[in-house]
Amino acid sequence: MAVTIKDVAKKAGVSPSTVSRVLSNHPRISKETSIKVKNIMNELGYHSNMMARSLVSNKTYTLGMILPRPAEELFQNHFFAENIxxxxxxxxxxxxxxxxxxxxxDSDEMEAITRLVLGRRVDGIILLQSRKHDPIITFLREHDFPFVLIGRYEEDPNVLCVDNDNIQAAFDATSHLISQGHTRIGFVSGPPSLSVSQDRLEGYRQALAEHQLQMKSEWIVEGEFLQESGYRAMSFFMSLPERPTALVIIDDVVSFGVMRGLTELGYSVPEDLSIIGFNNISLTELSTPPLSSIDIGIYQLGYMASQMLIKRIQGETQPQPRTIVPHRLMIRESSLHYKAKRSGV
Amino acid sequence: MAVTIKDVAKKAGVSPSTVSRVLSNHPRISKETSIKVKNIMNELGYHSNMMARSLVSNKTYTLGMILPRPAEELFQNHFFAENIxxxxxxxxxxxxxxxxxxxxxDSDEMEAITRLVLGRRVDGIILLQSRKHDPIITFLREHDFPFVLIGRYEEDPNVLCVDNDNIQAAFDATSHLISQGHTRIGFVSGPPSLSVSQDRLEGYRQALAEHQLQMKSEWIVEGEFLQESGYRAMSFFMSLPERPTALVIIDDVVSFGVMRGLTELGYSVPEDLSIIGFNNISLTELSTPPLSSIDIGIYQLGYMASQMLIKRIQGETQPQPRTIVPHRLMIRESSLHYKAKRSGV
DNA sequence: ACGGGTTGTGCAAACGGTTTACCAACTGAA
DNA sequence: TTCAGTTGGTAAACCGTTTGCACAACCCGT
Structure with a gap:
């Protein structure tokens, strides 16, 4: 049915091997033959069959990934789309x-990975998430199969991964609030088991320490990556005798919960409470007031992961297994003008 | 390197063909042999090579799609993620x-499609968007290659596609506002060239007509799927001597523009202006007040498209080329309680 | 005991390429 | 003239599966 290398060969009066060599720019094919064959290829509308090619070359020119299962977190969709x-x-x-x-x-997922790897359907795999002692990672390592993780894997420092410097990011966010004149700054964290939570908390700590600011344990609350968590945190903070004047918040969605609660209670952002979130989801620009956030470069995370993986597949060795994608402060209304109001402007 | 069908055959003392037949549950393989071979497969960790299998069977068990290029519209990310x-x-x-x-x-994209189709890398293709007289669609039809379009293609009624009933959706949205006591209802549209815009406008018209409500042309404005368009539309409406009390808005992002503008001017939603949008993006729940919206079932659109395509690939004929995914009204604060306030409650 | 239908399995030819080994013809230097 | 070294190309093996055809062994009714 479809036109094969043999059809081209016959019409060009050469052998199939010659056609193949033309395709791969083999040095020992004459200019003349090459041109002749290429013309015939165009004429016949030849296109090489990837399956056949993969079969013999053992290369698929395909990267695999597994679709993350729908997570509760709103942030997921945005992350997923940008990342991919x-x-x-x-x-x-x-x-x-x-x-x-x-x-x-889980077992479906494991089976899917097996299918991709052992079925030789892909040359490498990108993982969008990992668990502690992840069996998928174990499997991939056992088979010495190329893969890159987006995030970080504590159990094995040799795993290739691309991640943010969350400590620095939180440090920067906190420093920004300090630079706006705040001295009483709280932190709304995520689940304490996650390394993101730990790292961002650490960055917050370091920034406060550097400026010799008070760090009260009651100004640190934990929650989920959900709006409700933000709402609850806000209620708590506003009930304190000594309130923080600004918050660093683990995630934008949580920040929205805080903002909403404040609005409902008649407080205003940033005057009564300044806030800054993480992840810079698209809605940050749309909220009232627009939300300051740390852009963690989601697109870039995917981009770099892809690059690392391809290099790995092609045999290049990486200087170091971890790549850090830089973050950016996106300062918007929600964390500005605090001083201005205070000083009566 | 990897364990092949031959290795299994050798160890089991049978021929490769027998192993292959065990794999495909061929009826004329004895229970005995089948079990023996299967044991050996497990023991050796055999997994069949998809490339080889595809080569001979001419099936890849793979659906292809091209990544939509980053669009200006915020809505895109959400759509893309849910859809996929x-x-x-x-x-x-x-x-x-x-x-x-x-x-x-464009030419890159065309080349990519060619590669997938002629290179026999996929069994069918899902298109996430189309242009008028789309060369990709022309190409696919010429090659009689299975594909499904999400959206609709005016030029050719035989193209398989899955879409919403946008006329009905807008009809329902408008009717909802009417049921809330509104009689002066405006419409914020998108680019008039798009069929979504046309259809939703039509549904709006029909609903007004059914209730014998006034339809003023100055209550219909066009824009882009951007926040600014909403802001501009809002300014315009509020400057009219005779203002609408409610708006049907082509997209949630546009609605946010409207809401933001209203807030800035000191008006409140839904009391001064009730609004309902389309697409039900995640932020609708987060805004203040939460935004009423029409859920168009994005996940479902993808799900159905996938299903149609697979049926088509497997030779089932579809009763009709178009599948309609039902929409759902998601009523939230932004379009409620209008009457309540009017009557002084 | 014999032919005809099942059953279970092997052989070998595809599928559409790549690649190794090999060869013929042409250089050009000794 | 001869021999070694290019240059341009062919033939055949192979990649891992599937599958049509052949065939032996059995089962059953006559």
């Missing part, structure tokens, strides 16, 4: 495609 | 994976 855009764009630039597969549960 | 989740989940249920590829420009 970064991954796919970079892959495309290097001639790779991205294969996505889904699993309804 | 639907597509991939349904695909996985049927044993298919999804291959994503990206193109930086």
């Amino acid at each position: 855009r970064g991954i796919t764009t970079q892959a495309a630039r290097n001639g790779y495609d991205v294969l996505m597969t889904a699993g309804a549960n | 989740r639907g597509i991939t989940t349904q695909a996985a249920r049927n044993g298919y994976d999804v291959l994503m590829t990206a193109g930086a420009n």
